[in-house]
């Protein structure tokens with residue numbers, strides 16, 4: 001049996017590391033609090049007879065041998081780091097679920113055919129080094145030493161240095177990453193971080209695809225003039241142009257599909273004074289979809305919108321493209337396997353997209369990959385109020401455990 005009490009004990013233990021007075025947690029990647037959590041995990045992994053090592057990217061990996069150790073492993077895991085003032089569920093649930101499923105196999109004296117490897121991905125959150133999912137990027141061969149030295153935190157410490165200070169050996173030019181064929185499959189359990197499952201009173205989300213953002217920084221240059229003396233017909237008001245872009249961008253996503261989203265979440269106005277017409281505005285734009293073509297259509301519509309607003313407002317608009325990542329489709333066979341298992345328990349499930357990025361999106365480059373969501377109370381995440389019910393968590397742990405075991409036996 002999956003041991004709920006044992007799972008809760010680990011959950012409470014991890015929650016102490018970086019705990020805040022307001023009930024939340026700050027556990028930035030490779031910080032003191034993160035190290036405490038990582039050391040706790042390593043100890044538990046060793047006690048579960050796993051062969052534990054830390055790879056060049058700071059990922060903690062623990063291997064349980066199969067009856068044929070030459071076969072590719074089934075990997076399962078998530079991350080222990082958090083955003084500042086974060087919650088206790090994002091990432092943590094997936095790591096502890098992986099630990100619990102291995103202990104369960106030990107308790108039942110089950111030997112799987114394929115090895116099982118559990119993983120705590122290093123540096124999943126972008127909060128410290130400005131870029132998310134560094135551990136899984138590294139593990140999938142998308143990070144070199146130069147890039148690891150470039151990525152610095154607020155104190156100027158690079159990801160590379162932080163790894164060195166943590167006792168890792170980040171000299172990755174000789175490899176240390178995985179290639180297709182090295183893994184049989186990858187599984188991740190994660191909280192939804194959105195309101196959909198709870199809203200529909202469903203127990204589990206089976207993720208079909210992970211959306212990827214196209215991001216832009218727009219600089220709108222109009223003219224700062226006296227707010228009292230400049231007639232309305234003689235203005236180049238950058239904030240009015242920005243307002244048209246905000247509404248137009250929202251409209252593009254609403255008209256695209258249910259799974260399309262677009263957000264202008266960042267705005268800076270100059271000079272930001274009540275009696276001066278705004279002369280310059282910068283905007284941060286984030287457009288996402290799980291369908292690559294549909295996302296490109298939204299991006300094209302957005303660029304048309306920018307051209308139209310530019311010509312009508314008299315402002316000059318400079319567009320800088322920050323990223324344009326491709327959405328990731330997850331494995332159809334694994335989705336069906338999860339659905340069959342959920343049906344057998346008569347649990348309510350839905351196929352859904354993931355609007356947020358996860359380590360699973362990189363792992364999908366290597367091996368058939370599955371991502372399971374459990375409901376987030378009120379859809380809240382990256383916040384001290386983040387929570388999921390114990391019943392939902394344990395359903396997720398059970399589904400993950402059954403799916404991993406099945407995959408490792410085939």
Ligand SMILES: [Zn+2]
Pocket residue numbers: 079090091124190
């Ligand atoms: Zn996460």
